[in-house]
Every structure is written in C-alpha cells, then in structure tokens.
Amino acid sequence: MKNIEDYVYLEPKLYADVIKNREPLFSNRFNSANVSGIDSIVLYATGSSANAAFAAAPFMSHVLHMPVQVEEPSFAANYGLFTNRHTLYIAISQGGHSYSTIHVVEELQKKGHLVYVLTSDPTSPISNIGQNILDMGMPIEEMPYVSAGYSVTILDLMLISLELQSTKETIFDIDKYVNRINHVIEEMPAAIKRASNWVNQQIPRLNEASRVIFIGYGAGYGVAREGETKITETVRITAQGKELEEYMHGPYLGLHQDDDIFFIEPQGRLQKRAVLLKNFLSEHVKSIQTIYSSFSPEASVNDLMLELDTDELLTSLFLTTPIHLLAYRWSQLKGHDLTVSAYPDFDKITGSKI
Template sequence: MSNAKPTMETYIEMSPRVFEENLTRVDALVGGLVERYARRGLRDLRFVASGSSYNSCVAARPFAERVLGVRVDVFTPSRYLDELERLDVTASDAFEVFVSQSGCSTNIIEAVCAARSRGHETVALTGNVEADLRDEVDAIFEYGVGNETVGFVTMGVLTLMEFIALFSLATAEALGAIDGDGRSAWMGRLSEVPDMHREMQRRAHALMDADREVFLTPGHAFMCGAGAAYGIALEGALKWQETLKAPAIALEPEEYIHGPNMQLTPRSTAFFLDPCLAPGRTHEIYRATRAVTDHAYLLACYGIEDGDANAICLERDVEPEVAPFVLLPAVQVFAGRAMRELGCEPCHPLFDRFEQVVSCKTADYEEICKEKLAQAGFAE
C-alpha cells in the first residue's frame, strides 16, 4: 500500500480518461435515471445540490435545456427548503434530482426528507451509493466519478456535468425531443472534450509558469463568466477560496461592471471565462480590466488575432453549451497547483473550533473518507 495520496492535480489529470470511459457506457450509466424520468414524459427538471455539485449542475444546465427543450432549475438545499411550499403550487410537476458526491451532505439529506414528507419522488445522484443518503431516497444512482479521495471535489465536477449531458441526450431521444442524428452530433462534440481538456490543462500550467509571482501571491479574485460559463466561474471562485484561503467572487461580466469593478487596482486579479464562439462583450470587458491591471486573464475556446500572453484561447469551434467542459480544468489547475506549491491545504489551526460547533457532513464522513483511501490503495 502506497503512502503517496492522490491530490487535486491527480484527479485533474485523470478526468479526461474517466470522461472517455463514461462515453463508452452511456446506457449503463444513465439508463436508470432516464427510465425514472421518462415515465411521465418530458417535464421540467429541478436539481438540488450544494457546493461543487451545485456549480456542476449550473454549468450543465444550458446543455440540458437546449437538448431537452424543458426548463431546468438548480436550487441550493436552503433555497429549496425555503420555497418548497410554493414550488408545490407553481411547479409541482418538475422531476427532482438531489445531488451529493459524498452522499453525506446534511443539507441534501434534510432537503430529501422534506421532499419525501410532502409525497415527492426522491431520486439522488452520488459518488458513493453506500453513504447515508441511500437510506432516505426512492432511488440512487452513481454518476460516474468513481472513487475520488480528495476533499476538494475535482473529477466529480466534470463527471457530474457529463452525466447530466448524457442523461439529457438519452432522454431527449427516447422521448422524441431529438432524433438519432441529433444525438450523434452532440455525442461527437462531447467526444472532442477530453483532448481539449488536456490542452487546457497544458496551457493553464504554462500560464502559471509565466506569471508565477501572481499565482503564488493569491489575493481577492474576480471570476467572471457569462451564460454557460457562469457555473465554471462559480466553481473557480469556490476552489480559489477552498484551496488558497483567499476571497473570490463569481459574477456575470455585466454584473461585474455594475459596481464590483470599482474595486480594481493594479494589484487586482480577475479571470474571464467566455463560452462564446467568437470574441464579444466578455472579451471587451476583459480588455477594459487589462487597462487597469496586468493580472487579468481570459479563458476561451475561440481564437483572437492579437498575441495576448494573458489569454488562453484554444482556437477551436466549440458550442457554448460544451464550452464549460473545456474551461473547467484551467480554474482547477490554478487552484490545485498553487495550493500545492504554497503548502496551504490545511486551514487555520483554530478552524477546528468551527467544526466542533457546526458540520456540513454526517457523523461517519471521516470514516468513509478513510475507507475510500484504503479502497484506492493508499495508507492513511
């Protein structure tokens, strides 16, 4: 048994391979959820999730809506509990999916119990079907992440997005929202993701090499993403805070320029994630930010004419709904690598006091984490 535990970077590197493997087993992966959803035909979807799982659902939402042609909502558990009574009046027919990678999130379990008490069908997606969540739901499905053993959800973000996309395609064809050719076209686009993911990883590392002082002096950061990229901006901000212990805020670019941009100084750090097919408003706002600070960065799939050392542009034609899959690894690399090089994974020594008062996981979470490490062949 090895003592070399996997890190966040381990799972970033593994993600494209797991993505490829999941593409070869679509029916086995999503068939159970497709069957559950299809019983009553096309209807709105409602995901209830927290943290990185929430961000994944937000990132995959545009894909699901475009393919299925239905409304897709994403709720945090707190918002879901606050609005549950009203939802039963205004949107009672929505198909609900509760998501927790660990299966130990207390807020998700609370939301499930509330839904069940009101007679809802309770269906869950998780990375651990043996966790406590399984005892509270009507059906539970593993979404293809496998045994991810780091506390900073990494591979789980990409695989949850992939699961939602594959579920949407399979369901849409089964219920006649798209035909076989349409599904094949989208599958072709998804099959290109792993290579672009690897390229984005390489380019992100190169950018960090070039601007090492910036990334190793993390301060407050803006993560700006429009449309389909907003979920990745949310995830980028979350990871910046979790790993580097520095504040970050996720904003749509237009909201960023309506007040938050007034904080800009030459020391500010800002990232702009653009899902569009060509430069537009997000690129323009990025350039405006560069006029104030050299620490502004653009991540996009399209190409740009001027040689910009602060831009990672893959020069690929990528549908906006697929772009989040490609943009994700950059924000993960920035956070995971900087955390390792700075040695800042541990929280402040006094943080234990917080967790003695409030925890977001079930009591057996730590034991489950140890079991996952052992199953993966790593000693505690």
C-alpha cells in the first residue's frame, strides 16, 4: 500500500495526467444550455475535500467573477438548503462514501436542481445516485488519509472553473492559466525536495509539541485547514487551522507559549497583515515558522521557501506538500500505523460513511 509520502511524490505526475486529459474529463460537461444564467457556485464537501474546496475557491471566484461558497453538506441538507435556480452546485466526495454529501445530493436532485458530483470512484454510492458525475481523473487513493486526492481536487476545481468560463460569450485567455498551472507542475519536484529537507530539520524539534496552529489567507486558508486535518488524523495531537483575520478576532487569546505556529504564505495581497500578526506573536510564542510559496528576503532560518514563483491563487497546488510530508514523517516517529484505523468501529456506529 502506498503511504502519504509516496502520494506526495506522485502529485506532479497525477497533475500532469489530469491536465493531459482535461478535455475528456470536463469538456462538454458544461454548456450554455445547462449553466446559462448561473451567477454563483456552492461547493459541498467535508474533511479534506472541504479543505481542497476552500483552497480552490479564490481561483474559481476570480476566473468566473462570481461568488464561490463552501458549505457543510449536513448543515445545508438539514437546516439551510435554501436553493437558488441560478446557483451551480458541486458535491465533492473523493471516495464517494460520505453519508452527508450523498444526502445533500439526493435532496438537491429531488428539488430538480443541477448538481455535479466530483469523485474518484465511479462505482461508489455517490456515483450510483448522482445524475451528473465528474471523474477526478486519478486512481482511487489507497491510503485512507488522503493527500494526493486532496491536491487533485484543487486542480480539478480550477479546471472546472476554466471550463465554465469557456461557456460564456466573453473573451478569456484560458491557455494563460493552463500554462501557469503547467509551470507549477514542472517546478514541483524541486519544491518537494525543498519541503522534504525542511521537514527533516523540523521533525526532531517538533516531536515534543503538544499543539500546532496553521494560519493562512486566500488560497492558503484551505491549506491551513488541511494542516489541522492531517496533523490531527495522523500525529493525533491538537491542531488548528485558521484564516488570518479569523485568528485575529478571538483565537489569539488562547495562545500558549509553547504553541508551534505555522504561517501559510502565498505571498499575496494580505502578506502585510500576516507580518503584523507575526510581529505580535513573536513576543508571546517561542516557535513561529512560515511556509513561503516563493523566495522571501524576510525568511528566517526555520522558515521554508518553496521558491516556486506563481500567481498567489495557484499556490494551493503545492503549499500543502510540506504539511503532508510533515504529517506522515511525524506520525511514523510517533509509531502510528496509518494503514490501520485508530477507531475501526467509528463508521459502523455513527454511519458517517456508506
């Protein structure tokens, strides 16, 4: 069975495969007949799929010039399914077994709404009930704690937004963005190597950590959320993933001096705000690191510069690489067997998966 690290190193190839097959995957799935008049998009997802949705949403909104929201399917289906005929709904479930995502798809289809399902398993329960299935373009991930699937979901959503833009009667340079994505793919192996070296330096110091906090903005917000998810799942210590301004409005009051704080820095429009927060935190916390998407003259010895220069909205395609490597190697240092569920009776008792 492949592990999380194996999948990290596979990501450039998986990305390249999706780009190569983007026309059969997504072309002609959207046309002026079925997306005419759409003025907003809602993405339904949980867990890492939701993190990926948040990571892709800024790019999607920018390309489509419309609001792109991420919603919890359980909350929406039970308490807030106030649907709009001018909204395009996309439900994401990589494995296709999430009860809440399946439920919200069923409810939307009952009401006659257009909903697309993005999944990697065409034989899964969600594929069996979904009327419009979008293949992620990658094999089913063997490792239960997904990493490559999270990343490919981000790319899929970006390409879907470009495909939707192509149905509009406007002049738009899709090739410009595809070329930028290809540049990211070409530079990723070098970025992964830098991430790997940095993780090796961090692991000995981090092994005694009791709480980790990831802070991000823009495309980095979904990355921060994924940091919370993966460290919690694999290392099994307390982890948090916060949006920059969200953290400034309350959570900072719960600071501990021995917190390990990681800033996810896409080097975009809120970078100066992040610097202000780091200046404050440096007076109260011993350990602060920044994961920069590109080179930064402000980087300290414990920071990571992935040195991949691109549009800030595309940085989520690779900014999670060091976090996934960190989660895996740290979990192995803790002696956790990630091929075995820590609570094998959970899904059976709760019915969270079908």
